[in-house]
Amino acid sequence: MSSIDGVGAGEQVQEHLSALAAAIDGLTACDLTGLSDGELTSVMQQVEKSLRRAGAVGHRLIVETAERSLPGKLGHKSVNKLLIAVLRISAADASARVTAAKSLGTWHALSGQPLPADLPETAAAQRDGNIGPDHARAIRETIRKIPHAVSSTDVTAAEQVLAELARSATPEDVEKAGHELLAHLNPDGNLTDERDRKRLRGIRLGRQDKNLMTPISGHLDPEARALLDPILAKWARPGMNNPYDPESPTGAAEHPGVDRDQLAAAAGRDTRTTAQRNHDAFKEALRALLGSGVLGSHRGLPVTTILTMTVDQLEQQTGVVTTASGGIVPIKDALKLAERSHPVLVLFDHNGRPLHLGRSKRLATADQRLALIAAEGGCTRPGCDAPATMTAVHHVHDWSRGGVTDIGALTLGCDGCHALIHDGPGGWKTVTAPEGTEYAGRTEWIAPPHIDPEQKPRVNHRHHPRQLLERARRKANARREAGIRERGGSWPRRDARGEGPAADGLP
Template identity: 30%
Template structure:
């Protein structure tokens, strides 16, 4: 297969530099159709490979918390996109083979395959295998005329075509299945922009959407006749107010041994001279004015940093890595230090490099920040961790994964 894919790669590469402008209109359209069909066929191959990798447990064996995270590292995808690949690969593997065949033949797109797979799964549950097989044929035929959005809408009444005797009773089951998919697909993604701002994207299920609106709507009203903010800006400010109100409660759970809090790193001299910008523990930056405003209502915890941003003086030694020592660890590692992991500090545990029970000290030189998955992985696998010459953690993979055992670092968390 590797050789055949390499030959296909060479053939496609030969087309990249061909002059599309020289094609007659009929040839241009035919070339587009061929490229599109080839793209879908390659998608079928990729899904089969993803399914095999997921089934073998390759991702976890190599230290990733899931196949989706491993695909993000390997193929440079977003985690939601990678997760959709894994889910669709599983659905096509365990579902009706007609969907996989249609994709492999280039008759449907990968998005249409996802819609058909969801719809056929519902039909199979409510009407059995025979009706599901009929549904595949009908939906594949419809896919030649309709885009994925309209195909999904038409699919809600597919039983009228393949099992009319139970269509009305199954409509309720279809609604329940749609609700289950909404629960499965719920997500919220926080993406850091290059200028330090944050983009929020996601899908809320119906209940959560209702909760958010109930909480945020009372805070979105204009503050007066002179309020020049747009509706979107008022929603933004309402979300900020909601977060402030929440952080003032005492009901939030702890994060890694500390109460819920905002941690800002800045220079004391620059703070007092109105000059210094601040850095949150999420690596986002704040203006000097914002830092000073927040400092008016905050407990200031001093941290002395060396030239490589290494915390030098943050409190006494203890067995548990909490308080000032944990804050020092967050300042240094910025999140899970395991290579390829993007988990923020609040999701992480502090790990003794040389275990306390074996005589290891509780100090910055003997600690590393790890998310729950990679903390367990380090304890039960052959990876080792050490601090490099610049004081930052690096991980040595097992020989079966990398015969040269070259040290690896995490590059997701920005360092100064």
């Protein structure tokens, strides 16, 4: 069990703390107004990296506190209670820190021998300052959900891939890629367990309260969620179905009877939250359903969900697929939906791009939009998670400047991101990745200099978690091979769940 030896160690720690305090004092007193846009964003990145590395120091302190049994000595029942008392942090924060230290910290055997971290690659990425607490939490939650039947080698490999991905992606990217990884490791397990979904499904209506409001809670199965998403995408649009705005259009936003100018004006006046818009849309949809007579003459609403799946998934009937609204549906449920839907076949080239669908007019066809939904999955600006149902078809090269309405020259973009494309200061640009590059045919966005001084073209991986995992796997393999060459061999270690020795290697 490690400890601080003598006064010399204490003085060394105090010296570092004094330097840290002096650096923070200096940065606090600095005049930031003199920084250029590029310098300001660079400073933000450097400060964030230092804060992330400081988190690794926090893990060491928690480990030392626990291994010394310090809470008991000071009259606290647990490390959590000690942190709350000493640091004056919330119980939730204390719990999160202790949980992170358990999986990322370096603990010791009774002999004093250091033990490898449960998530060694994740811990290394945090020490480097490349990932933060949310990245680590997403990795930890994914590893926790891997069944014990999966081999230790695969669990270790999964942690390496996710940690490598986290170094260059957002926590949301890691979480989404984790779903894909779980589906790969356990295609017929928890994610596609129909018995669990049957048991959990349900909608509960509570008693009306003093305001005559009724609380609602429950769980929708993947099929019900996939049916609800496209309804909310059209009926819960800002400006639509607002019961407190007499001029608000009712019904679906894309109905030909809806006045575009009236809708735009209503959207500008709409102050409802997303939850309130969803409520009003749900209420209006129920009203329309009851008034349509369909309940008395038809078994249900027609399916309008757009599902994207590969031929392999169709043949093997395992894994998960995505909807145009960004939802995840187990393949078996997706096939149930497809039984009652109108099938549309879209063929792709080797780069994952749809084959030619062109026209001479400015507006894209419905078929082109379907092809783009299958290929892009959502807004293509890097980092944006807007699903395909919240996007419009846009020209990569502006139509007014000679752009064509061919499938290879079109992309999906949400309204907010598309507004960022302009020639003025701070404007973004879009191009198509050339042949021979890693993501040939994909839409690349070029950020303005204040965001990316290098103005490197980038693609959005948020809707393509499999590509993220593949790229991270290659990097993790390269990093592992380089480490083995430096060590001149390899050694056994615990797997990512902290159970038994695991062999090095990636599947």
